[in-house]
Amino acid sequence: MTGTRPRKSERTREQIVSAALRLFREQGYQGTTMRAVAASAGVSVGNAYYYFSSKEELVQGFYDQLVAEQAAGCAEAFAASTDFAERLRATLLAWLAAAEPYQEFAGSFFATAARPGNPLSPFSEASAPAKDAAIALFRELIDGSSTRVGGELAATLPELLWLYQLGVVLYWVHDSSPGTARTRALIDHTVPMVARLVRLSRLPVIRPLSRQAAELVTLLRDQRPG
Template sequence: MAMQTAKGAGTRQSVLNASLRLFAKDGFQKTTMRAIAAESGHSLGNAYYYFGSKEELAGELYRNLRQEHRTRAWPKLAAGNNLETHIRTILNTVLDVLEPFHDFGPAFIRAGLTGTEDPQDPDRGRDLALWRQAVETARPQPPLSMRQDLPELLWLLERGVVLFWAHDPSPGHRRSRRLITNASPVVARLVVLSRLPVVRTIFDDLIGLVRATA
């Protein structure tokens, strides 16, 4: 049984590796499951056994890239940086990681929408841990009343930036970078202003909206 499990894991990985080679060479749209099966040396049926579509393969790639993003971003969250710096760092790093795969943008969005809506999704928990680290190590500290809910709101901001990037036709996707540059200080200032009751009410409404759609 262990040998069969290891063999299955090897077959799955070889199909995934073949898809990445073809995606890199021919692009996501032009690559077919039949071509992936041929490249991997397995039958089409075997490829479909492990991945129901090339969109599922793109979803697996997206999960791997999310892990790479966390690995790259975490060491950059130096204690003492202000919140604006941490927001800008995490958002720019996610685009650095995703940039070579812009052709996959819509597939990544679909993959993100199907997995990370689940509060029990491990990757969602790891993403939130990254944002929690950004909040906890920022100086000055965000208002105490915001610290528990702020990581999830910033995670939603990250998803919005990725959605914008996925459909950004500007050369080098400069508009996405400009969005990060302009949005980071605004969000950081709003967090500081959340000490004011009227601003805190807006944040409470946002949090309530998130909870209602979870």
């Protein structure tokens, strides 16, 4: 019984998130209410609020789901290769695959998330679990690669890669090319550049830049917006 209840609870939670995402695509984020989400998910309004205290908190469940799907999507590539560039490319493409069904409403959604102080911001306290999970995925990418990272950069590289991914996501939001071909071209062209910079981070001549990059991440972490 104790094993069945958590599974049922998780299924209900996923059911509510799926219903919300469906309504977001059909009606937009602003036009979707918790009552409509509950009706679409086939649960009571009270039950919906039991799992998610607000529409914003429900979106955090979407963030968590995206990271989980991204991690699952690049697991095979991680198992097959220790090449840093291949692992990074697979990670970014896995995010695109997970997010692709939601691009249609992504513009209006991210416009809401970009407002200062909004809990949907990727820099907000509410988004911290999804951010931490994404950074942990990049840490796994680095730890399993054959590339040795310079000491000054090693601790902050996972967060730098997460910020790099945010830049790709922002470009993807505005990408109207068929099959988001431009975003994929952006990934194909920038991943080798990032991989080369990481490899060079161990060279003495590059270490000051690596140290500055690490200091920048620490500064941004201490003074993050939202």
